[in-house]
Amino acid sequence: MxxxxxxxxxxxxxxxxxxxxxxxxxxxxxxxxxxxxxxxxxxxxxxxxxxxxxxxxxxxxxxxxxxxxxxxxxxxxxxxxxxxxxxxxxxxxxxxxxxxxxxxxxxxxxxxxxxxxxxxxxxxxxxxxxxxxxxxxxxxxxxxxxxxxxxxxxxxxxxxxxxxHREGAPDLWPAALEEEMRQVMHHVYTEVNNGVYRCGFAGSQQAYEKAYARLWAALDGLEERLATRRYLMGEHITEADVRLFTTLVRFDPVYHGHFKCSRHKLTEMPNLWAYARDLFQTPGFGDTVDFEQIKQHYYVVHEDINPSQIVPAGPALENWLDPHGRESLGGSPFGEGTAPGPVPEAERVAPAHTPLPA
Structure with a gap:
């Protein structure tokens, strides 16, 4: 090292x-x-x-x-x-x-x-x-x-x-999809997961504009991909969905403003927004998300971007529980598996930090 x-x-x-x-x-x-x-x-x-x-x-x-x-x-x-x-x-x-x-x-x-x-x-x-x-x-x-x-x-x-693994655990790495899945995940990582950071931490206007164009080209492509399939790899959740979700769930609270990824809000991208809500409402996804901690981290720690360390009060988050309608595309979250059980008490997100029901 x-x-x-x-x-x-x-x-x-x-x-x-x-x-x-x-x-x-x-x-x-x-x-x-x-x-x-x-x-x-x-x-x-x-x-x-x-x-x-x-x-x-x-x-x-x-x-x-x-x-x-x-x-x-x-x-x-x-x-x-x-x-x-x-x-x-x-x-x-x-x-x-x-x-x-x-x-x-x-x-x-x-x-x-x-x-x-x-x-x-x-x-x-x-x-x-x-x-x-x-x-x-x-x-x-x-x-x-x-x-x-x-x-x-x-x-x-x-x-x-x-x-x-628990009985009924989903197959997050289906062998038949792995080759394509690795390509999709690499694209998601370089263009989206890391792409928002490339915008937020750009050290010049030219670097920022290049990063911004690259990020939105990727998001437009994913918006199109998700128009005809419920999940990134088709009918069931895979790790590819996990990797995209953690960026999407932070997009409007943090990346849109703090990282200047501001062409559209996630809520203005119909397929990506419905897809993100579908995952959020699936056990294992939204119940791990603490919006309050997410905002505190980015707005307080990144003093070079936000020297005041003021944490924004918004956006409203109740819309994460709105119906998503993705069932019309078919498929099911866990394939032949089942949903995980209740979150262990010691690991539950405080209800005040998320719109999920207590």
Whole structure:
């Protein structure tokens, strides 16, 4: 892992920083260790380590505010991994050093016993030079970070943790669709998930306008794709939908204004808006979303974009429960599977933070 400037390291916990005159480029050098069913046969990048799947051994640290972490919360819930992989929930804001467990009694994670996620990173890598990012998986016994490679975490949850899936868990990675699905997810990541950041953290007018055009070309394409299919890959939910949803659910509260992605609101894109509501109203999606924490994170942490740190009161959110009408396209959320059960009491989003019923 290469060294970074102090300025970069201090701001990389947010995953981004404005560099005047430059286009935004995300640092994608993550800890590439994996947790797998058979470590001896795991295919790993050079220098990476394979860890064994073992219920109760690991803790997922995932701030609700972060879209990349929100993915892991959704997949964990859809697959029913709550009992196998516990979860730590940092608060929505952080300082230059780290995400903190300020929502927990005494400001410490009750399982790991730490105040800052940074402590888990430093327990394994004392000179860790990069940002302290979520999501991260931590080995409970040693308190050491295992991985923060967020796309691999969710893929391995789906493929390597199958013996711990709930009965009726959906197939989020159908083999017959995987090749096309990887192409779709790559497009969603580069053009939309990362595209909103490319707009928000552009360091020049030229960089911003280029990023803006690129983002809206992708959103227009997805609007067209979703006109004839209920979900990105067809009739059932896959991980591709999880990856798009976490950006869409943040679009009007944050990205439209804060990141200047303002050609249209999500509510003005008929197919994308109906699709997003369809997912939001599906167990496992909207019940992981905390709009209040989302807004606090972006508007407070990104002082370079919002120096006043004022958090907007809007937009109204009750419309997320409006009928979506996507049933007319056929299909069903879980295919041959079933919906997850109720959210564990300790993991429920406070009703005041979301329009979902209590």
């Amino acid at each position: 290469s060294e970074r400037s102090t300025k970069d390291s201090q701001h990389s916990t947010a995953g981004a920083y404005v560099h005047p005159g430059e286009e935004f480029t995300r640092d994608t050098a993550y800890i590439e260790d994996r947790i797998v069913r058979d470590p001896a046969r795991a295919q790993l990048p050079e220098g990476a380590r394979a860890w064994p799947v073992e219920a109760g051994r690991y803790r997922l640290v995932a701030a609700r505010a972060c879209p990349w972490a929100n993915r892991t919360l959704i997949v964990r819930r859809l697959l029913g991994l709550e009992d196998a992989v516990s979860v730590g929930l940092p608060g929505p804001v952080h300082d230059a050093r780290s995400w903190t467990f300020d929502l927990d009694p005494g400001g410490k994670d009750p399982v790991l016993g730490i105040e800052r996620l940074q402590q888990a990173y430093f327990a394994r890598f004392p000179d860790y030079p990069r940002g302290i990012t979520v999501p991260a998986v931590v080995e409970i016994a040693t308190g050491q970070v295992v991985t923060n490679d967020f796309p691999r975490i969710t893929e391995d949850f789906a493929k390597e943790w199958t013996e711990h």
